[in-house]
Amino acid sequence: MSKSTTKPPLIKINAVIFIGLPLAALILVPYWGLQHGFDSFQWLWAIAFLYLNGMSITGGYHRLWAHKAYQAHPALKWFFAFWGAGALQNSILIWASDHRRHHRHVDDAEHDPYAASRGLWFSHMGWMLREYESGVPDFSNAKDLQRDPVVMWQHKHYVALTLLMNLGLPILLGVWHGDIIGTLLLVGLLRLVINHHFTFFINSLAHFWGSRPYTESNSARDNGLLAFLTYGEGYHNYHHIFQTDYRNGIRWWQWDPTKWMINLCARVGLAHNLTRVPNFKVQRALLDTQFQRARQKLEQAEDRDTWMDTLEREYLLFTESINQWRELQSERYERTVADLEDAIEERKTALRLKWEQAALRSKLKELEYSMKMQRKRLSLLMQQAQLQTR
Structure with missing residues (x-):
């Protein structure tokens, strides 16, 4: 019996988020910039939101919850839960469960949710645009997360949280600054689109472009430029062989602000039991x-x-x-x-x-x-x- 070539149904809300929002940013941000301009206040807050969202994904969703590379104080967990929701990449539970499957079945076209073996476009964002998985979500690999009250509270209230972080806060900043539309476009829209694709680079480019000094058993690669864009996540070949290490860039000169943030949190009592591979x-x-x-x-x-x-x-x-x-x-x-x-x-x-x-x-x-x-x-x-x- 031949395999069906029919594509799975399109997920409309994801298509709006991952295709509609970038197109809106390409049109509206330059238009408003030419007509009204953006000032340093708006640019600085856009960069601040970018890092707060990005490092909540890398330090929280990824290294804390998906890989349990360290343990965190409840205050730090709540911080990551709110700002991670602002990254609009799904709840901690769904994100971490998918990521654990990725590591367990890396490059397996059937079981890896964003397998690089299915191509650059698929691993970058194509996997989110169609219903490649059907039925009830399988969280059997995340039972520990289902016992975490912070994770489950965020999962339950995820939609409200992401609206608050992506619309509510930028609008409040705009009211304070006196330019709601400009602030919303820069701090809300453009920042979100950039944050999305910086994260997606790890699923896609970091499996195609770079070196493999630690293992050639999978497609993950180390890439210093991607590490700079992704808060240290670009040392992906190292990460795939030593996934429980709280560091991705293990040399002092390697750009890994997530590692430095976790280390700083440990020094002030917000993190402990940091895992380091000998x-x-x-x-x-x-x-x-x-x-x-x-x-x-x-x-x-x-x-x-x-x-x-x-x-x-x-x-x-x-x-x-x-x-x-x-x-x-x-x-x-x-x-x-x-x-x-x-x-x-x-x-x-x-x-x-x-x-x-x-x-x-x-x-x-x-x-x-x-x-x-x-x-x-x-x-x-x-x-x-x-x-x-x-």
Whole structure:
């Protein structure tokens, strides 16, 4: 029996939001700007709303609720719930449930809600324009969120909240400023359209454009420009392999204002239990990907057997480093549990524990450095092999 080529029905309200509003912005914003102009007050508030909405999606909807990368104080949850509703990307419950399915079935055209394998347009916004999923929404992967009173309150009152944040607040700002229409067009309409497409870039462009240093098992990519536009979400290859890390940009110089915001919230008591992937695991992912690429390239090199022998020796060193790390981790946690129990009665045990933990940390650092050096040797090996094939 052949598959039906009939397209699912159009979702009219979504078509108005995702097609009608951008068209309105393209026409009305330039027209009003030429006729009446916009001032710095309106531009500054538009940027403020853009960041408040965007970082409530990245820091709240995404890293807090979808991935549970940290825990938040109720005050911070309510902040994200209100400003996230202003981003007009659905309720926390629906957004997070869809996103969890995306991670579980990434690139699977049948089960990934916005699978990049179905094309750039589909993953960017096409998936929201038609009824690709029918029946009652499936929140079986979000039972924890259904127990969260903030999430469920926002889900119940989502329409009222999004109207308040997208119409009510801009109108109040316009009344205060003395220009309701201009403020509504800039702070309400243009800001909303830009925020939508910045977020959609992660579902679409971040699966087509950029590098894959950590894993090639899926289409997600790291892209510094997209990270700048999306409050740090553009380091998408890293995120797809280490999704519970509260950071996306793990280097100090990588633009990730969401990470900095979460870290600041932790310092003032609004966030805790921030998850950080150990650096050794990051180095392991980088090196593992590099080995896969090296094997593919050296298969085609002249004097293939010699190069592959060298590569295998490096891989044995890599395996040995991993085994040492596992042993150190096991030893570290076993000693911590046992010695902390003893330390309750004897302070000397606690002092010895500190020295032993320092020694273990030193060994872990040595292993991390060894893996970095191995990455450099692999790069040099591939360059030499490439020169010989020319």
